[in-house]
Amino acid sequence: MSAVVPIGPFHPLQEEPELFRLHVDGETVTDIEVEIGWNHRGIEKISEGKTFDQVTYVIERICGICSTSHPIAYVQAVEDIGGVEVPERALYIRSIIGELERIHSHLLWVGLAGHFLGYNTVFMWAWKYREPLLDICEFLTGNRNHYAMMKPGGVRRDIPAEKIPQVYKMLDEMVPKLQMLAGAIIDDPVLHARLKGVGVLSKEDCRAYGALGPTSRSSGVPGDIRRDHPYAAYGLVDWNVVTQEAGDAYSKGVVRVLECFESIKIIRGCLERLKELPEGPEYIDAKITDVPPGEGIGHHEAPRGETFHYVRSDGRNRPIRHKVRAPTFMNLWTCKATIIGESITDAVIVLAAIDPCYCCTERMGVFDADSGKRLYDGRDLIRLSHERTRAVRKELGV
């Protein structure tokens, strides 16, 4: 018997809105329809009304997990228009922030994947180990997320020498924890049985769908923007691209876990160089005064794959076109290749294996169709949440 199983657009298993319609025959998935657009925010249009400096803050808010990926790609696009030389110290700082973000994003995914599989211990561990990282992010940038470190021409804040030992200390403490977590995941017989051979993505499909990041690297495609199109300090320090051959959900997990160690290597290499380079505000910013007419492209290997920004300028102070392509926009469609033929019980982990980041791919507020008034904003949601808490307290009599 065939049936349609909708997942979403609002579903307790998903942290963000997305609609998947799984066509199933018995327990086997026969087709999948993906509907995006539940969270369209019009960022590209907003960008056209902001100055080049302001855009950096807007696009930092595209995503709450990989928040620095979009600014890194965007500032490079702006620099590409005029061929700006960024000071070396700023390049190292960009890489450090990018890699700190990658580790915390991968740990977040490991936790969620564990949760989807019913491994709540993995979920608790991974998120616990992520905490010191976020503290270091706050220590270096002033914020646990949305670091606001990037600006066209350089970075906004320096990492002074006296802050470096604490980062080393965090990394040293992080390694054994990661090793333990990696061992627990890579050697677990239940995970092997559950994930090996599930949701296999072939090399041909990677190419056809333009798959990116860990999704393609786990299928044996060694593509990594950091190595192929070196930018920031990725061409200046020693590290390796992690690949796996099988292309299944297990390999995707392994790639992410092993990548954390490479990220630590990159951060250490960058910190070593930072100690040698002269410090000071003039060494972190090329001080761009204007952006000439023209077009530029910037890309960055975000935790989920390549983030791609195209910016066009007509010589005034704001972009006339700003195209943003998040990695999930390419990776999401690979589920057409991976999920068909799988059992419905594996659907969630196969969908989760690409680490879909909806807030990047989606870009919608709730508006009244008649008056055009916004129905909910952040304050309303907090108010509703408070009301709900009060109602629960009353019910419990506390």
Add this chain to the structure above:
Amino acid sequence: MSEAVKTKVESALKAAGLTADLTVKNPRRIYLQIDPKDLVQTARAIFALPGVRFAIASGMQTGTGFEVLYHFAFDSDNCLVNVRVFTEEDPPVFDSISSVVLAAQYIEREMHDLLGLQFRNHPGLERILLSEDWPEGVYPLRRGKPWEGKVEKRI
């Protein structure tokens, strides 16, 4: 770098009997302006080259018409090849390259939603980002007078 890629792209286009206006902006970026009628053939010739990856396409409205820029990445050569097509027609119509590059169909749907570009021979040019009750013929990324109509409320 760009020299190797430039040679590769030029000979592939020549073999397909195509001419193109090729500009090397810097060692990592090549721009190429083509006639819209050659689009599918050009995409086929470039996408058949080894090591190429379809990155994305950017559609935009310029002062005089509509433009689409298809970005192809040559990862092992650290170079991006950007194929530009332009039309003054309104409604703007281009050929869909999804028969050659499967991944392009989604970005073509996005450009159709946001800019009102039409793509010939597209397998299903449906809405992708905009809501079902978004009015027909209103495109958020187009310039000019803002839309002043009213949406019929559906519950």
